[in-house]
Amino acid sequence: MDGLFDTIRRSKTLIVGLLSFALLMVASSSTADNINGGFVHKVAFRTGESSIAVIYPDIGEPYRTVFAQIIDGIKAKTQIVDYAVGSTVDIDALNNSLRQQNIKVVIALGRQGLKIASNLDSNIGVVAGGVIAVPENERRNLPVNSLSPDPALLFSRLKGLMPAARRIFTVYDPRQNSWLIPIAKDAALAQGLELVAYQAQDVRSAVRFYQDIFAAADSNQDALWLLQDSTTVEDGSVLPLVLQESWNRTLAVFSSNFGHVRRGVLFSLYPDNTELGRHLAAMALTFLASGDYGEHGMILLREVLTAVNLRTAKHLELNIGPQQDFDLVFPEQ
Structure with missing residues (x-):
């Protein structure tokens, strides 16, 4: 019986590892597949004024599961509204939706998420993650959590x-x-x-x-x-x-x-996706509380x-x- 449990545990760990590898692959790409040409969102759960949104690429498996694991980690720390975005997004419509949801800070996942978040209203804070590296001219002094x-x-x-x-x-x-x-x-x-x-x-x-x-x-x-x-x-x-x-x-x-x-x-060393989500949530909460992220520029992966x-x-x-x-x-x- 112990051998069976060990086999199950190893299989689950291997799946996590392979999904983390998939995240590295999508992070190295500057584009995402266009699933719906816009965005869909749902309220995971939220109360009060401390509103956080997560923007992530609406792409197929295995990448979808990776982002879901990160989002699960975020949800474990705070209330969120999540938006799955295609490669073509109506930024005005997205901004309007964020205002209606009273969003103060966005957690942007992947290059696609960061690209979209960089065009949002300037009064919305942005915490980026799920990328390997971002050119300095694209960071806008934002905290960018690298997968390195x-x-x-x-x-x-x-x-x-x-x-x-x-x-x-x-x-x-x-x-x-x-x-x-x-x-x-x-x-x-x-x-x-x-x-x-x-x-x-x-x-x-x-x-x-x-x-x-x-x-x-x-x-x-x-x-x-x-x-x-x-x-x-x-x-x-x-x-x-x-x-x-x-x-x-x-x-x-x-x-x-x-x-x-x-x-x-x-x-x-490879990403612990759920713990990475917790870290991103903590940065967003820090911004909500103080107006500062605590860290800026490229932030190396420590949730490994x-x-x-x-x-x-x-x-x-x-x-x-x-x-x-x-x-x-x-x-x-």
Whole structure:
């Protein structure tokens, strides 16, 4: 019976992980499918004047379930009105609806949600989430909750799995991740690590830097960090090369992308969608209470779960097991 319960628990955790991966995929896209050409909304429950709305893309599965999990987390903290929006929205009609509902702050999910929220009345506060990164000119000094895991959490997990780690390599496209690298370097330094980051704006340059890294790395104390970066961690050619070469050289590789763990990286951190919703709700409530969000700019993901590849850990001769604090284990047990 215990085995049956363990199987059920692992299956549910895997589903959560795959849905979180789906969220990363939709977050990297700037558009959403047009389901209804406008918006639909429903009052989840609300009383009084502390009105919060959630705007999210009206798209199909599995993304719909991901946003539903985030919204469940928001509902656990506060009253909301939620709006599912297509790719074409009548902003005037939406503004009128928000006024009628006495909305003071909007939680915008996904690039589509943020794009629409940026065109709302200026007296409505906006808390954004469910995106990887947003160009500075689109943020409007708003709090944007990124789906990029906080490097401090990633590096702490690395140290827990590989205490001898001293140096981390990464390759990034500055057009996508220039905002993240200074934060990551500070986080590494705080944990006694050195982050060596190489800029690459095309696949050819990225491959060359990876080859340099493999030639210079000491597998006893070095590790490679893969970012959410469509240039430097391109799925078709770059990722297979990195995975094969790191395996051959027994070099630890960890990633900000959950999908890479199944393919062989040591571990990743991925969104806990319900807890992310709770965090977004707390920011919206802070704005309602004080007129300030508490945080501004890009906010790194701290509501995370951990996925680990035990086959890779065994290959690296790391002393870990499924009984440790992991939310998802590959290969599936």
